[in-house]
Amino acid sequence: xxxxxxxxxxxxxxxxxxxxxxxxxxxxxxxxxxxxxxxxxxxxxxxxxxxxxxxxxxxxxxxxxxxxxxxxxxxxxxxxxxxxxxxxxxxxxxxxxxxxxxxxxxxxxxxxxxxxxxxxxxxxxxxxxxxxxxxxxxxxxxxxxxxxxxxxxxxxxxxxxxxxxxxxxxxxxxxxxxxxxxxxxxxxxxxxxxxxxxxxxxxxxxxxxxxxxxxxxxxxxxxxxxxxxxxxxxxxxxxxxxxxxxxxxxxxxxxxxxxxxxxxxxxxxxxxxxxxxxxxxxxxxxxxxxxxxxxxxxxxxxxxxxxxxxxxxxxxxxxxxxxxxxxxxxxxxxxxxx
Amino acid sequence: xxxxxxxxxxxxxxxxxxxxxxxxxxxxxxxxxxxxxxxxxxxxxxxxxxxxxxxxxxxxxxxxxxxxxxxxxxxxxxxxxxxxxxxxxxxxxxxxxxxxxxxxxxxxxxxxxxxxxxxxxxxxxxxxxxxxxxxxxxxxxxxxxxxxxxxxxxxxxxxxxxxxxxxxxxxxxxxxxxxxxxxxxxxxxxxxxxxxxxxxxxxxxxxxxxxxxxxxxxxxxxxxxxxxxxxxxxxxxxxxxxxxxxxxxxxxxxxxxxxxxxxxxxxxxxxxxxxxxxxxxxxxxxxxxxxxxxxxxxxxxxxxxxxxxxxxxxxxxxxxxxxxxxxxxxxxxxxxxxxxxxxxxxxxxxxxxxxxxxxxxxxxxxxxxxxxxxxxxxxxxxxxxxxxxxxxxxxxxxxxxxxxxxxxx
Ligand SMILES: Cc1ncc(C[n+]2csc(CCOP(=O)(O)OP(=O)(O)O)c2C)c(N)n1
Numbered sequence: 066x067x068x069x070x071x072x073x074x075x076x077x078x079x080x081x082x083x084x085x086x087x088x089x090x091x092x093x094x095x096x097x098x099x100x101x102x103x104x105x106x107x108x109x110x111x112x113x114x115x116x117x118x119x120x121x122x123x124x125x126x127x128x129x130x131x132x133x134x135x136x137x138x139x140x141x142x143x144x145x146x147x148x149x150x151x152x153x154x155x156x157x158x159x160x161x162x163x164x165x166x167x168x169x170x171x172x173x174x175x176x177x178x179x180x181x182x183x184x185x186x187x188x189x190x191x192x193x194x195x196x197x198x199x200x201x202x203x204x205x206x207x208x209x210x211x212x213x214x215x216x217x218x219x220x221x222x223x224x225x226x227x228x229x230x231x232x233x234x235x236x237x238x239x240x241x242x243x244x245x246x247x248x249x250x251x252x253x254x255x256x257x258x259x260x261x262x263x264x265x266x267x268x269x270x271x272x273x274x275x276x277x278x279x280x281x282x283x284x285x286x287x288x289x290x291x292x293x294x295x296x297x298x299x300x301x302x303x304x305x306x307x308x309x310x311x312x313x314x315x316x317x318x319x320x321x322x323x324x325x326x327x328x329x330x331x332x333x334x335x336x337x338x339x340x341x342x343x344x345x346x347x348x349x350x351x352x353x354x355x356x357x358x359x360x361x362x363x364x365x366x367x368x369x370x371x372x373x374x375x376x377x378x379x380x381x382x383x384x385x386x387x388x389x390x391x392x393x394x395x396x397x398x399x400x401x402x403x
Numbered sequence: 404x405x406x407x408x409x410x411x412x413x414x415x416x417x418x419x420x421x422x423x424x425x426x427x428x429x430x431x432x433x434x435x436x437x438x439x440x441x442x443x444x445x446x447x448x449x450x451x452x453x454x455x456x457x458x459x460x461x462x463x464x465x466x467x468x469x470x471x472x473x474x475x476x477x478x479x480x481x482x483x484x485x486x487x488x489x490x491x492x493x494x495x496x497x498x499x500x501x502x503x504x505x506x507x508x509x510x511x512x513x514x515x516x517x518x519x520x521x522x523x524x525x526x527x528x529x530x531x532x533x534x535x536x537x538x539x540x541x542x543x544x545x546x547x548x549x550x551x552x553x554x555x556x557x558x559x560x561x562x563x564x565x566x567x568x569x570x571x572x573x574x575x576x577x578x579x580x581x582x583x584x585x586x587x588x589x590x591x592x593x594x595x596x597x598x599x600x601x602x603x604x605x606x607x608x609x610x611x612x613x614x615x616x617x618x619x620x621x622x623x624x625x626x627x628x629x630x631x632x633x634x635x636x637x638x639x640x641x642x643x644x645x646x647x648x649x650x651x652x653x654x655x656x657x658x659x660x661x662x663x664x665x666x667x668x669x670x671x672x673x674x675x676x677x678x679x680x681x682x683x684x685x686x687x688x689x690x691x692x693x694x695x696x697x698x699x700x701x702x703x704x705x706x707x708x709x710x711x712x713x714x715x716x717x718x719x720x721x722x723x724x725x726x727x728x729x730x731x732x733x734x735x736x737x738x739x740x741x742x743x744x745x746x747x748x749x750x751x752x753x754x755x756x757x758x759x760x761x762x763x764x765x766x767x768x769x770x771x772x773x774x775x776x777x778x779x780x781x782x783x784x785x786x787x788x789x790x791x792x793x794x795x796x797x798x799x800x801x802x803x804x805x806x807x808x809x810x811x812x
Binding site: 094095115121123124125126127151153154189190192194343373374375379381384385 | 507508558559565570572620648649655723724781786788803806
């Protein structure tokens with residue numbers, strides 16, 4: 066066990082997989098000698114050699130297309146897209162190619178790529194360094210989409226993603242790379258070292274894709290969250306004293322529906338939280354599923370707390386970011402009922 | 404089995420890393436004045452040598468030589484010098500402001516000031532520039548108000564972009580400066596479309612677009628050159644080859660075996676390779692391309708060979724990936740220093756005048772920075788959060804209206 070930040074934990078997952086499997090390659094913009102703009106790939110090129118961890122041209126479409134080709138050959142490429150905001154030039158490759166290669170070739174070809182990308186706001190990155198595009202991937206059948214909320218999960222989920230034979234989008238909430246963040250931006254930042262999930266095994270282990278975690282048990286209301294928003298939801302529950310059950314989805318595709326349904330049938334109330342904008346966001350799917358499966362158990366309309374339906378604006382970081390106050394208000398509405 | 408040789412994967416690596424002696428011997432630098440100047444309407448196929456030359460006007464002694472000498476009057480040269488010096492002063496002040504916690508981010512263009520300043524003086528007010536974040540000298544040469552820039556950088560209540568954009572991602576329509584975005588490359592073909600529209604309307608406006616050498620790897624670059632060639636768009640497509648793309652040297656962008664100007668060849672476009680630290684060469688090449696565009700000759704690709712003397716941004720520490728003293732070894736010198744020496748050689752400038760101008764510009768920047776700070780630095784002051792919801796659509800729909808109300812505005 067070592068105490069790790071999320072960055073260290075992800076680095077460790079890559080290192081472990083590169084050591085175990087010579088077919089695992091890591092590449093992307095600035096990831097080689099420099100070790101990535103967030104230092105996630107630091108030391109990997111030096112340790113595993115320049116053909117196993119290298120810089121690519123600035124071409125997200127090219128990065129993903131070549132990753133798909135390498136994967137089809139038999140490698141397990143782990144590509145980094147420097148910011149999730151910049152994944153869109155690769156969207157065609159992900160949607161039309163990675164997601165469908167197995168299906169359209171009748172199982173003849175497939176490409177087990179993992180695409181890592183820092184995402185989300187809270188860092189004053191303005192509208193081009195803050196995006197949460199997970200719904201764009203969740204909507205695409207053939208892709209898996211994974212979002213960790215802490216160092217332990219990040220390492221175990223990333224190893225599971227690399228070992229998975231389907232393409233996996235692995236979104237890394239960059240605001241919590243170096244410490245958990247509960248949305249109370251006025252307060253001093255806390256370090257991962259004080260959080261139990263920063264105790265990370267040094268070797269290989271897996272956190273399976275499609276298995277949610279109940280990070281706080283409760284009886285009165287269920288809160289569904291992932292990534293940074295798990296910490297915001299925890300803060301909201303602690304502050305309001307609500308007897309909330311908080312579920313960290315960990316992967317949105319595959320989705321652990323059983324855990325969600327069991328919880329909501331118990332608590333009879335549900336709040337869905339994400340940073341991405343609201344309209345047609347992943348929360349809309351969660352609301353639909355919960356009402357389909359739990360309609361007769363619900364005591365109140367399902368609440369959504371999301372980013373506004375606008376781009377993420379620089380000056381208004383905290384007006385946009387759905388912090389604990391908005392989660393508390395939503396929980397209170399759901400607890401009051403109609 | 405056939406006796407086939409095992410393959411190996413090539414990974415480009417720069418000639419030097421931190422701790423090494425800087426080495427630019429891989430950059431071909433012919434003497435000033437040695438690259439020919441074709442007629443502006445020469446067919447692309449008759450200029451296939453140009454991408455491998457280097458348009459240079461200022462020689463080592465600071466004299467203007469050869470066919471590309473634009474023969475600018477001293478007043479024009481002094482204006483160019485002023486724009487470049489203003490850019491450098493502004494950059495250094497705002498870089499400091501970031502260090503002092505007054506904003507979230509900043510990017511300097513140190514060493515690349517000629518690339519915006521000279522073209523800005525060549526193009527007309529109604530032409531359109533599609534810039535990168537390192538082309539602020541284009542605005543400086545047009546006397547864009549410094550205070551507006553400061554307010555944008557601080558995202559304060561008077562920010563012309565209403566608090567929505569990351570610092571330095573300006574938009575200045577009245578100054579012929581298209582909206583910047585953090586997404587690399589995405590506006591390169593907008594310039595082509597804009598130029599096509601001007602041609603369609605039988606107007607006389609042209610466009611100029613910039614892209615970093617690193618970003619030429621994006622599909623946007625190919626798309627822009629393809630359309631520019633097919634529709635003979637009146638556009639100047641500039642590649643700013645400053646040797647680095649954050650930590651990646653130009654070999655990672657495909658510069659090892661050819662030049663970036665030579666990208667033009669496959670598209671049948673003229674490609675000029677130009678000393679980007681030579682104000683006169685930048686001016687002359689832009690003038691040539693502008694004339695070609697205005698005479699319906701179509702697009703020109705220009706590679707400006709330059710060097711990013713500073714870090715990529717305030718988030719970057721270049722000593723982690725390149726020799727700390729690399730900038731001092733850059734063989735094409737500094738654009739401000741070279742133009743200054745040239746003017747002094749002409750008898751149109753002096754150390755004293757240079758010092759005086761520098762002091763004057765420092766003061767102008769200081770005044771603008773103080774005024775901006777009085778309005779407020781990032782977080783101290785901001786536009787009304789209602790501005791978050793305007794301009795998403797021309798007319799907001801119920802979602803936007805409901806959400807704005809929920810936030811209390
Ligand atoms: C589409 C996209 N991909 C990646 C990035 C991250 N990024 C910002 S600047 C940069 C390097 C750009 O290098 P270059 O084009 O050479 O321009 P320079 O900064 O050297 O002027 C990168 C990779 C981005 N902003 N947009």
